[in-house]
Amino acid sequence: DGLVVEGAEGGGFKNPEEVSTLVLLQAIRRATPVPLIAAGGIVDGRGMASxxxxxxxxxxxxxxxxxxxxSPVHANYKAAIVAAGVTGTVVLNKKSSPCIRALKTNRTAAIAETGLMPADTFSRILDLYFGGDMEAAVGLAGQSAGLIDTVRPVADIIADTVAEFFAETARLGAMARAGDFG
Structure with missing residues (x-):
């Protein structure tokens, strides 16, 4: 048993209250001892350590x-993620359901301006994900897109994430042992 705890930074369907992953993790950890899987805003070992x-x-x-x-998605979708800055996503449909975080495009700008998500928003999602038409639908992505600067093989992502996690936790451990937090 366990819980996936995804904050507002994550892509896709969201709670409109926009509680961050770090705050949500702490609140849920206080409420339950079950294993927690953090999601939203994490792309590397530093995020994993936090x-x-x-x-x-x-x-x-x-x-x-x-x-x-x-990843089987179209190269245009991957390129849009790599090109997005830390402000390259937007939360849509906050006043109704479903509330989602997606990449900023002309389509998402129009939805954000009206505040209403058209009923056909996801009807052409496959044209976006696998056909590469970034205006066909809304491309779900988290704020962490702004931390991704290149398309990389999965094996490299995992190896670098684990290595960075161990380096970061070792750095923090050394700081704690030395009492050096300045």
């Missing part, structure tokens, strides 16, 4: 792996 520090036992990196070399 999630572990507030109670997670594992991480889920959706946007990072959607943009991986082996």
């Amino acid at each position: 999630a572990f520090a507030v109670g997670a036992e594992a991480v889920q990196m959706g946007t990072r792996f959607v943009s991986a070399a082996e």
Whole structure:
């Protein structure tokens, strides 16, 4: 048993209250001892270490792996993720349901302006994901898109994430042992 805890930074369907992953993890850790899998805003070992520090036992990196070399989505979708800055996503449909986080495009700008998501928003999602038409639908992605600067093989993503996690936790451990937090 366990829970996936995804904050507002994550791509896809969201709670309109926009609680961040770090805050949500801490709140849920206080409420239950079950294993927690952190999601939303995590693309590397540094993000993994921060999630572990507030109670997670594992991480889920959706946007990072959607943009991986082996991902079956179209190269245009991967390129849009790589090109997005940290402000390259938008939360849509906050006042009704479903509330989602997606990449900023002309289509999402129009939806954000009206505040209403058309009924056909997802009717052509396959044309976006597999056909590469970035205006066919809304491309779901998390704020972590702004931290992704290249399409990389999954094996490299995992190896680098684990290595960075160990380096970061070792750095924090050394700081704690030395009492050096300045």
